Amino acid sequence: MIVDVVFWFLAVLAVFSAWRVFRTDSMVRAAYWLLISFVGVGFIMVMLKAEFLGVILILMMGGEMTIMAVFMVMFMMNPAGLNPMIMVHQNRAAMAAGFGSFGLLSAVGLFARFPASVVPPRAQATAELGTELLGDSMLVFQTAGVTLLAAMIGAVALVSVRGRFGRADEGSDAPEQQPAAAAAAAPGPTVSDATAAAEPAPDVAGEDMPADHAHGDAR
Amino acid sequence: MSQQAIFVVAAAIFGIGVYGALSQQSFVMIMMGLELMLNGAMLAAAMVWAMIAGGTPKGQLLVVVLMTVMAVEAALGFALVTGIYRVRKADITEKLKKLKG
Amino acid sequence: MVAEALSTAGLAIAVVAVLLGGTYIAAVLDVVFTRLTMRIAVRPLAAAALPLRRAAQLALQRRTLTERPDAGTWALAPAVLGALAAVSLAVVPLTGTVIAVKADTGIVVFAAAMALVVVAVYLQGWSPNSPLSLVAAYRFVAEGLSYEIPFAVVLIGTALPARSLALVPIVTSQEHLWNVVRQPLGLPIYLVTVLALGFWGPLSLPEGQDVAGGTSVELSGVPRLLWRVAQLNVLVAVSAMGAAVFLGGWLGPWLPGGVWMALKTLFLLALLVASRQYFARVRTESFVVVAWTILTPLALVDVFMAGIQAMVAAR
Secondary structure (H helix, E strand, O other), X not given: OHXXXXXXXXXXXXXXXXXXXXXXXXXXXXXXXXXXXXXXXXXXXXXXXXXXXXXXXXXXXHHHHHHHHXXXXXXXXXXXXXXXXXXXXXXXXXXXXXXXXXXXXXXXXXXXXXXXXOOOOOOOHHHHHHHHHHOOOHHHHHHHHHHHHHHHHXXXXXXXXXXXXXXXXXXXXXXXXXXXXXXXXXXXXXXXXXXXOOOOOOOOOOOOOHHHOOEOOXX | OOHHHHHHHHHHHHHHHHHHHHXXXXXXXXXXXXXXXXXXXXXXXXXXHHHHOOOOHHHHHHHHHHHHHHHHHHHHHHHHHHHHHHHHOOOEHHHOOOOOO | OHHHHHHHHHHHHHHHHHHHHHHHHHHHHHHHHHHHHOOOOOOHHHHHHHHHHHHHHHHHOOOOOOOOOOHHHHHHHHHHHXXXXXXXXXXXXXXXXXXXXXXXXXXXXXXXXXXXXXXXXXXXXXXXXXXXXHHHHHHHHHHHHHHHHHHHHHHHHHHOOOOOOOHHHHHHXXXXXXXXXXXXXXXXXXXXXXXXXXXXXXXXXXHOHHHOOHHHOOOOOHHHHHHHHHHHHHHHHHHHHHHHHOOOOOOOOOOOHHHHHHHHHHHHHHHHHHHHHHOOOOOHHHHHHHHHHHHHHHHHHHHXXXXXXXXXXXX
């Protein structure tokens, strides 16, 4: 009984905060609503006896959502939500897709017959996970580790100041942009892409941003 | 806390994630939608491990793999968002119009 | 069922009492160490009363607000920090038998709660809508990401000899030898990372003078008091955990377990509080570079050595 009450509280919390992510105006709050959703799911996983996984999920998401908040503040022009603005496109189609996928998956869950075989109450889930990770599924574990390492190196390579074409403050840009300082001087690194010199003036920097947004209802 | 209840909850979170990934203009909000989709998937995987597969260790492994996918997707997603912004000064999808017919 | 509920309530009250008592003691220690380093008379009675006087002063102070703050998260931040400290202390065994939450993965719960401290400090810096506090919050994000790996890895090192992530086995595995002796790199790295975690002393990057007080620059009155109390709560919780996993928790001759635990916690707490007087605050860049290039490899060496010891012991 208590278990059910707690579970439904957590479930409603997870779904409600997931919905609030896309309805709130303040971007930092959006990132932390997402964190609350993850915390709810993490606690449900702890209740499902996957203790280690639930706690690790909460640990990971704490750091990840702070990073997301940092990126929100970097890239959104209205991070504090001081002016209400909804920035959506193809809203109806997206809602239809959302409801559709929810309907399909719930139908699978409600109408399919799955065998019911519960975790034995004395199971040592964490110990079994450890033995599995370093025993039978060692290859998966190592592949995940190497993938994470490659992702780290790739991410740093993509965004480091010493970019792929040289240092950013020495005029290193991707081929189609003219470096600000050395406009006529260096032709830039030779890249095999065909887009090098044929591109006219870049049409990016001068656009007026507010005109591009689809203003939704004033909320 | 039955199978069906958790399925429905996971499907709801997944559906909201699909809505977010398809409807948002800002890159970071799209990424939030993707994270929500993976969140729903992880909840469903944990439920299957706990209630359908009887606690087999490979079920937990699936959840660990999904967490790894989440981490990798977040890292590379943010790197790409930063890269795109540097090259094209675009922070919403509407700004990327070069391939538009 | 009623007895269970009462005992849970009793344990919760015990955790809160330990937290607040430890906070008061930490504040007194801070006053004592300040007076010692400034070479003025310590005057113990006055020093014991000073934190209470300052708390009363802050509680009666009029609160100044900023323009368009994020009021919800601003009120939430010290509460979140205090709650995380309480959760961390709840998994620590206070004596051999008294432990508020007997979690199978106690040490991971502790690490997760301490990983969420970044969220609380970022919210505290972001909410007042003030530039310097936001700068300080970003500094703490940099600091926070850097301390997490050495912190978690060193804690895993202490779990290895116990072959369990629960705290009671980790403490009882130190019956013959404390972890501070057989994992010499563990406690120093732990102390450095929890200084970063509690943003105290040399690693108080989000509260530094060069950002005019940083995350607490806009705080006044009761919120300021609550923020300080929450910060000291974190220090108490990490001292208790350090005493449990490195210094052998409640184990020790002659005295009862609870007294040993209190003494060891106070010892670590005194070390942490005193560091504010004896070390200058470091620059963010220095700490980040040191954390990633020195602390992380040392932590990995520490866990490697712990693993070898565990393998040898398993023969």
